[in-house]
Amino acid sequence: MAEAVRSGARSARSVVDEHLDVIAAREPEIHAFNVVLADEARFAADEIDRRVAAGEDPGPLAGVPVALKDNMCTRGIPTTCSSRILEGWIPPYDATVVERLAAAGAVLVGKTNLDEFAMGSSTENSAFGVTRNPLDTTKVPGGSSGGSAAAVAAGFVPLSLGSDTGGSIRQPAALCGVVGVKPTYGAVSRYGLVAFASSLDQIGPFARTVSDAALLLEVISGHDPLDSTSIPAAPADLTSVLDRGVEGMRIGIIEELSGDGLEGIAGDVQARLGEAAAALEAAGATVETTSVPSTVYGLSAYYVLAPAEASSNLARYDGVRFGLRVDAPTSGDMHTATRTAGFGDEVKRRIMLGTYALSAGYYDAYYGKSQKVRTLIVEDFARAYGRYDLLLSPTSPTTAFSIGEKTADPMTMYLTDVCTIPSNLAGHPSMSVPFGVGDDSMPVGVQVLAPAMGEPAMFRAAAVLEAAAPPGAAS
């Protein structure tokens, strides 16, 4: 698509118009977007076409429509985090990823729905209503980046960005049958990403193909002085290594996360994982089951650490400098009234959980202990990557569940993140690749995990899985 626009064979305007037509037809049913920027997108596309006509090169994503999760700041365009508390807020700056997309010639067509402040696994916690899975609209798209996953799955955009704190890119990618990548912590600048749990958050791509995801990740990666946790290294070359295969690679299936070790991994998901392992073996890799024991404790540690960080990060929403204010006679009462009206239940739950875990008398029992478990996970992964180049697991224990199925019991919802959380705790990259369907004909995702900065090998394995995958779900 970008090649056709760069060469002048196709106009960016026609590409954008075509996608806006698809959005107009199905968006009312799916609700992937909080806002569709049709006029702005047409204007930007015309500008790309003008530059091509003038002999300029608009960049590697010339004219490609993209969607952004609505927790990334866009100058002059509301950024809501799907929360009432940011109602009316218009950021005075662009996130670094937004600048990089624009510099690469991409065209922003809309901002996508999410679980409020990215807290959730189904996009049902949005203050603006649920997003539906384009493959079966009675099912959730996963979350928290459900809107970005659904937008790609529905053909609204070929590319989108999400954020992943405990699986919020990979799990919805699996449930919607698209590719989703959580890069190495620090590989992509978080400047302008509204903070949830700062030591875990990372921005990453959604795409229909592994090579599109690689291209988008190359565009958004690289050092950014505005993010003090940004890794000062050149972005990895991914697109040129995709066809190198996995010959000679050693790949371990994580026993604790792949069925026999963990209750709750559905039989059809286990079956697809087995077929994926066989496909990697057939391509020349050595694949065997291996134990990474502490990964089973990741979920418990995460649901202490992430809320603890969130309770601190979300203290800034106080009705003083931006967003919602509910008036009250004193400042203290105004803060309470504003936060009580502005936050939804899941956000309140996590703020209180985090406040409790950090409070005097409970700090050591919860927060301190969870930080130590994080160390165990890092050490176990280090041992595993001494023996294996990559690890493998399901992305999600099940295919997409029904809307409303898990909303009454938060703990049941949290359990859907069990396979994705360990990579966040370790700061490692991992990605979900669609690999056939479950008994319900809904997509299954296989997760490829790599050590820090291991994206090239991870993408090579993902490309092999993509080529060997059984047919996906029909939309």
Next chain:
Amino acid sequence: MTERITPRDVAHVAELARLSLTDDELEAFTVQLADILDHAADLDALDLADVAPTAHPLSLVNVFRADVIGPTSDRDEVLAAAPEVEDAQFKVPPVLGESR
């Protein structure tokens, strides 16, 4: 581990977090938070005595930038986002003499 979280504990953390809960909410949140904390009790099985905590995936060192003036946000644009402003300052209700 520790005793189960009580409605009194939840009311206390809600106050610390500047959230106000109805009686029904207090009851529901207490049950849910207790469930989540019960799940975290699986960590009790681990011997963590000699394990150092990890706060962050990167070995962070402080990062300094060159002391060069760059572009900054426009003051009026930033203030325009605030609910109430007076004389280029954020305006809030009285802080002293709070009701609690």
